[in-house]
Amino acid sequence: GENVEQHPSTLSVQEGDSAVIKCTYSDSASNYFPWYKQELGKGPQLIIDIRSNVGEKKDQRIAVTLNKTAKHFSLHITETQPEDSAVYFCAASINNRLAFGKGNQVVVIP
Amino acid sequence: DGGITQSPKYLFRKEGQNVTLSCEQNLNHDAMYWYRQDPGQGLRLIYYSQIVNDFQKGDIAEGYSVSREKKESFPLTVTSAQKNPTAFYLCASSTPGGYNYGYTFGSGTRLTVV
Numbered sequence: 749g750e751n752v753e754q755h756p757s758t759l760s761v762q763e764g765d766s767a768v769i770k771c772t773y774s775d776s777a778s779n780y781f782p783w784y785k786q787e788l789g790k791g792p793q794l795i796i797d798i799r800s801n802v803g804e805k806k807d808q809r810i811a812v813t814l815n816k817t818a819k820h821f822s823l824h825i826t827e828t829q830p831e832d833s834a835v836y837f838c839a840a841s842i843n844n845r846l847a848f849g850k851g852n853q854v855v856v857i858p
Numbered sequence: 859d860g861g862i863t864q865s866p867k868y869l870f871r872k873e874g875q876n877v878t879l880s881c882e883q884n885l886n887h888d889a890m891y892w893y894r895q896d897p898g899q900g901l902r903l904i905y906y907s908q909i910v911n912d913f914q915k916g917d918i919a920e921g922y923s924v925s926r927e928k929k930e931s932f933p934l935t936v937t938s939a940q941k942n943p944t945a946f947y948l949c950a951s952s953t954p955g956g957y958n959y960g961y962t963f964g965s966g967t968r969l970t971v972v
Contacts (some may be wrong), residue, residue: 757898780958791864792901792911792949799958837901841957850900 752840754849755858762857767825769852771838774819780841781821783812783832786851792837796823828856861885862924864949864964870972871943872933879934879967881949891961892930894918895944904947907932908954936969944971 754771761767773781779800782838784792798805798812798821805812809828814821821840825832833856862883871877881890892904903916907926921940926932932951936943946968950961 780960782960784963789966789968791950791965793963794960797960803931845903845906846957846961848901850898856945 751842751847752838752849754852755850756852756857758853760855760857761828763830764826765828765856767823767828767832767856769823769836769838769841769854770820771821771822772818773840773842773847775840775842775855776816776819777843778819778840780811780846781814782839782846783810783811783823784837784839784848786835786837795836807819825854830856830858832856862949862951862962864947864967866967867965869967869969871969873971874938874947876935876937877943877969879936879947879949879969881932881934881964882930882951883932883951883962883964884930885951885962887951887962888929889952889956890926891950892916892922892924892934893948893950895906895948895966901948904934906955941972943969945969 752773782797785795786792809826811824835851837851838849865880889908891906893901902918905924907913923935948966949964952961
């Protein structure tokens with residue numbers, strides 16, 4: 749079955765609004781949760797990550813929250829801008845590897 | 859600048875031919891990985907290597923082969939046994955225990971079978 753699930757698959761937001769992407773994971777032993785941004789024709793780039801001993805982490809307009817009890821974590825993008833349009837992947841450490849979600853297409857409408 | 863380089867960016871292959879994708883890193887990372895990306899499928903692991911001269915199959919290794927003769931290099935060969943090779947291929951690297959620190963990805967190679 750899926751180790752990491754990501755919802756929704758596509759998200760459209762008006763410029764200036766907030767975007768939230770949620771991921772769930774299956775392995776309670778997972779303790780590292782990175783988020784990657786992939787622009788068209790490029791490789792994914794790490795934008796933020798969180799470890800299991802922390803509930804929230806912020807970096808300017810992006811933040812990640814983690815709920816270990818429910819086994820889910822979310823990416824929050826505030827004041828969205830057109831350059832935020834991309835595919836976002838979540839990942840979780842599982843069995844000494846990173847397991848990736850299927851990705852979420854975020855479209856920021858000017 | 860340190861980084862991970864994939865070449866070529868675009869590659870065309872005739873059916874029945876083997877083709878090799880290059881991946882080189884100067885980050886001094888021990889671990890390297892190959893992923894295949896198809897629309898709606900996310901990132902699927904083909905092969906990974908945690909140290910020179912050692913590598914393991916990932917989730918979709920059939921029809922692919924790799925070698926790890928140097929720390930900096932992890933080439934992927936797409937063989938004629940791979941029935942549907944058209945895809946975007948991503949190489950990544952990490953320090954040991956990269957599952958706790960994240961991976962660095964290359965910019966990808968788009969392979970098309972003609």
